[in-house]
Amino acid sequence: MSSAIEIYNLTVVFEQGKIKALDNLDLVVGEGQVFGFLGPNGAGKTTVMHVLLNFITATSGEARIFGSNVKHSIARQRIGYLPEHPDTYRFLTGRELLTMAGHLFLIRRKALRARIDEVLEQTGIEDAANRKIATYSRGMMQRICLAQALINDPDLIILDEPTSGLDPIGRMDIRTIITNLKNKGKTVFFSSHELSEVELVCDHLAILNKGRIVTEGPALELVAPGESLEKYFMRALGVLPTNLDIAR
Amino acid sequence: MTRILTIAWIVWLKMLRKKDIYVLLILLGAFLIIIISLNVFGLGGMVNYVKDAGLLMAWIFGWMMAVNVSSREIPEEETRGTIFPLLAKPLTRFEFLFGKLLGSWSIVISATLLFYIMVVGIVLMRGGSCDLITTMQGYVLHCMALAVICAISMAFSTRMNQDAAASMTYVFTVTAFFLVRRIPVLMFYTEGLRANIMMIIYNLMPHLELFDMRKRIIHDYGPLDFKTFAAVLTYGALLSFLFLILSFLAYRKKHFSRGNMLG
Numbered sequence: 001m002s003s004a005i006e007i008y009n010l011t012v013v014f015e016q017g018k019i020k021a022l023d024n025l026d027l028v029v030g031e032g033q034v035f036g037f038l039g040p041n042g043a044g045k046t047t048v049m050h051v052l053l054n055f056i057t058a059t060s061g062e063a064r065i066f067g068s069n070v071k072h073s074i075a076r077q078r079i080g081y082l083p084e085h086p087d088t089y090r091f092l093t094g095r096e097l098l099t100m101a102g103h104l105f106l107i108r109r110k111a112l113r114a115r116i117d118e119v120l121e122q123t124g125i126e127d128a129a130n131r132k133i134a135t136y137s138r139g140m141m142q143r144i145c146l147a148q149a150l151i152n153d154p155d156l157i158i159l160d161e162p163t164s165g166l167d168p169i170g171r172m173d174i175r176t177i178i179t180n181l182k183n184k185g186k187t188v189f190f191s192s193h194e195l196s197e198v199e200l201v202c203d204h205l206a207i208l209n210k211g212r213i214v215t216e217g218p219a220l221e222l223v224a225p226g227e228s229l230e231k232y233f234m235r236a237l238g239v240l241p242t243n244l245d246i247a248r
Numbered sequence: 249m250t251r252i253l254t255i256a257w258i259v260w261l262k263m264l265r266k267k268d269i270y271v272l273l274i275l276l277g278a279f280l281i282i283i284i285s286l287n288v289f290g291l292g293g294m295v296n297y298v299k300d301a302g303l304l305m306a307w308i309f310g311w312m313m314a315v316n317v318s319s320r321e322i323p324e325e326e327t328r329g330t331i332f333p334l335l336a337k338p339l340t341r342f343e344f345l346f347g348k349l350l351g352s353w354s355i356v357i358s359a360t361l362l363f364y365i366m367v368v369g370i371v372l373m374r375g376g377s378c379d380l381i382t383t384m385q386g387y388v389l390h391c392m393a394l395a396v397i398c399a400i401s402m403a404f405s406t407r408m409n410q411d412a413a414a415s416m417t418y419v420f421t422v423t424a425f426f427l428v429r430r431i432p433v434l435m436f437y438t439e440g441l442r443a444n445i446m447m448i449i450y451n452l453m454p455h456l457e458l459f460d461m462r463k464r465i466i467h468d469y470g471p472l473d474f475k476t477f478a479a480v481l482t483y484g485a486l487l488s489f490l491f492l493i494l495s496f497l498a499y500r501k502k503h504f505s506r507g508n509m510l511g
Contacts, residue, residue, distance in 0.1 A: 014503075050504070053332075053335065053336045054335070055332065055335060055503070055504050056503045056504070057501050057503075073338045073339065073340045074338060076336060076337055076338045077338045079336060080336075081332070081333060081336035082333075083329060083332040083333060083336075085329065086329070086332075086333070087328050087329045087330055088330055088333065089258060089261075089262065089330060091261060091262055091265040091266060092258075092261065096261070100254055100257070100258060101333075101337065103250055103251070103254040104251055104254055104334070104337040104338070104339050105337060105338065106250055106251070145333065148333060149333070149336075152337075158336075
């Protein structure tokens with residue numbers, strides 16, 4: 001299996017060396033995997049994603065997407081990205097936003113029109129497509145941002161906390177979209193605090209803490225039968241159970 | 249080019265759908281008409297006075313709009329976080345900046361064109377005349393000055409918030425327009441190191457006064473010869489490109505701080 005993401009000895013230092021966000025990180029994500037990227041706040045999950053998208057430059061090390069160095073804009077041709085707390089141009093309608101996104105991928109007009117209808121249906125937002133985004137609810141905003149991330153039919157989808165702030169139905173919808181992408185053979189790389197979500201959709205996991213990978217592997221192999229991902233997560237981070245946990 | 253035009257198109261749509269631009273246009277248009285209609289010391293009937301007041305307003309309005317529009321584009325994208333999905337696409341940072349500059353500049357010169365049409369219309373209504381070629385040359389050079397101002401404003405905004413970038417652009421461009429042209433006179437009264445420093449400043453600062461053809465239009469001095477016109481135009485284009493490159497150098501490795509970077 002070839003790799004969608006390759007990261008070798010990646011180090012990112014902020015504030016002139018005062019903060020080490022990533023510390024010699026190595027990570028390989030195979031094509032077609034649904035890869036859950038877990039870790040406590042400040043572990044470095046978003047930093048990894050930002051390096052992959054060239055929002056920040058690594059202090060040292062190398063990151064590649066489908067074999068291309070992330071510093072080249074061509075590496076982003078096959079990527080779709082949904083940021084944490086997504087926001088977009090509220091003065092546009094949903095359809096206009098997707099048209100704009102399609103033009104940035106140089107998709108031809110006729111093909112783009114068909115693709116827009118496809119992603120609107122995929123994300124369940126076709127009814128609101130001609131409304132201004134300013135009138136959208138939080139969940140609809142999440143969906144239209146996801147739709148623009150899928151406009152180029154990407155082979156790798158990077159999702160930063162895709163279910164954060166969503167109601168249970170919204171979370172279930174995102175889960176369904178991820179599962180559909182997986183069935184189409186797409187690679188999904190996503191971070192989440194919702195361990196139950198991760199448990200339901202991921203086939204591979206990595207737990208990050210203080211800029212280092214603590215553990216990584218197939219979800220079924222890492223988590224012992226009968227053990228919840230939450231317990232495994234706590235164990236991997238070396239967090240001792242509290243009295244409250246024992247009482248449970 | 250499609251990507252650059254797409255970014256410019258977004259700037260246009262934003263400007264058209266956020267109603268503040270209409271308010272500004274109406275207010276400045278009304279102000280222009282009032283200034284032109286005033287009959288100060290009985291000068292109201294003089295066509296030259298109308299041209300002078302109208303073109304002055306067009307310059308002030310164009311300047312303000314160039315600074316305000318181009319200084320807010322990049323900081324707004326960053327604070328709202330809309331920059332993230334954009335740069336996650338195969339769009340280079342240079343294309344992003346070029347698109348923003350093109351969008352801002354095209355809006356400003358379109359609004360300025362409306363002002364020129366308004367001034368020429370009032371002059372013609374008052375029985376005066378405007379030499380078409382001189383006025384067109386004046387407008388084109390005015391547009392080039394606005395391109396330089398937009399590029400300077402954007403260069404500042406790559407590393408500053410909107411207010412700071414706008415203030416710095418006003419200080420820099422107003423100095424360039426009003427003071428730099430006086431340096432040779434001042435150099436007459438100085439010598440040695442001070443004179444050398446003045447000379448360096450004179451050569452380094454943009455010469456925005458070169459783009460100002462108002463006097464030629466007002467007093468009907470006739471158009472510039474083609475070589476001079478082309479030279480000034482080339483100078484403006486190079487200057488705009490230079491500030492675009494400076495923007496790119498400041499922006500190409502910029503780390504974005506919105507959200508939890510360490511998340």
